[in-house]
Amino acid sequence: EVQLQQSGAELVKPGASVKLSCKTSGYTFSNYYMSWLKQMPGQNIEWIGNIYGGNGGTGYNQKFKGKATLTVDKSSSTAYMDLSSLTSEDSAVYFCARGTKTYWYFDFWGPGTMVTVSS
Amino acid sequence: DIVLTQSPVLAVSLGQRATISCRASQSVSISSINLMHWYQQKPGQQPKLLIYRASNLASGIPARFSGSGSGTDFTLTIDPVQADDIAAYYCQQSRESPNTFGAGTKLELK
Numbered sequence: 001e002v003q004l005q006q007s008g009a010e011l012v013k014p015g016a017s018v019k020l021s022c023k024t025s026g027y028t029f030s031n032y033y034m035s036w037l038k039q040m041p042g043q044n045i046e047w048i049g050n051i052y053g054g055n056g057g058t059g060y061n062q063k064f065k066g067k068a069t070l071t072v073d074k075s076s077s078t079a080y081m082d083l084s085s086l087t088s089e090d091s092a093v094y095f096c097a098r099g100t101k102t103y104w105y106f107d108f109w110g111p112g113t114m115v116t117v118s119s
Numbered sequence: 120d121i122v123l124t125q126s127p128v129l130a131v132s133l134g135q136r137a138t139i140s141c142r143a144s145q146s147v148s149i150s151s152i153n154l155m156h157w158y159q160q161k162p163g164q165q166p167k168l169l170i171y172r173a174s175n176l177a178s179g180i181p182a183r184f185s186g187s188g189s190g191t192d193f194t195l196t197i198d199p200v201q202a203d204d205i206a207a208y209y210c211q212q213s214r215e216s217p218n219t220f221g222a223g224t225k226l227e228l229k
Contacts, residue, residue: 035218045166045209047218061217095165103172104213105156109165 002026004096004110011116016086020113022079022096029077030054033099035106036070036081040092050099051079086117121145121212123221130229136198139224141210143191154214155193157186160223161206169208170195200226 007021022034035050049060051070058070067090069082079096094113097106122144131137147154153173158166168177170186173193185196197204205228210221 044222045211045220047220059216063217097166100171103152103154103156104218105168105171105211106158106166107168107171107177109167111165 002098002108004098004108006094006096006110006113009114009116011118012086013119014087014117017082017084018086018115020081020083020094020096020115022081022110024077024079024098027098029072030074031101033101034070034072034079035097035099036068036079037095037097037106038064038092039095039112043092045095048081048094053077053079083115086115088117091115091117120217121147121215121219123210123212123219125208125210125221125224127222128225128227130227131200132229133202134199136196137200137204137226139195139197139208139226141188141193141195141221143193143212143214146190147212147214148189149214153189153193154212155186155188156211156213157195158209158211159204159206160209166209197226202228 003025005023010018012018030053033050033052036048038046048064048068051058071080096110098108124142155173157170160166169180169184174186187194207223207225209223
């Protein structure tokens, strides 16, 4: 059974950074992309970027370049996302989602991590 | 970026058919491959894949869900609507990077 387990909620101060994790199981991590997506309360879903589990190759939405950095640890089948220089606009739920290689839809999602930026 | 437009709300009665539309600002099809996908999201939960490539039912999804369309106009149909289907529905295109999502359609009971 494919599972994506995300780290717990974060309360961070403006200007700080935070690192979110997405631990996977039930499939071959190195054969798939992992995407990260942002959803502000009551808002649309935005694609941040993706990373290939096999070689760590990344692709980013231009909007999030400089804000998000994606990495993987193949040994633990875990994907990470660093968010830097946080502002109130970064307060949102962040999802990791497994992406298919060919047609780029997201077939399995993590439950999400709520990030709140507040002093 | 490709913009996907959805109606914000659709009110339906249980047992009736719901038709949710998604219009793209440019074609999301390559030859016969339609790069439009649909997700269901209930409050406090992650999105769930329903339909991929416009008309293919994802694993474990009931047959009352179906999808159609090509080019710029796509439709998700739920027939018949059940109480468990009350949720938000999002379309997503993967024709061009960045992947983009519609703003979602909330399915409500009449």
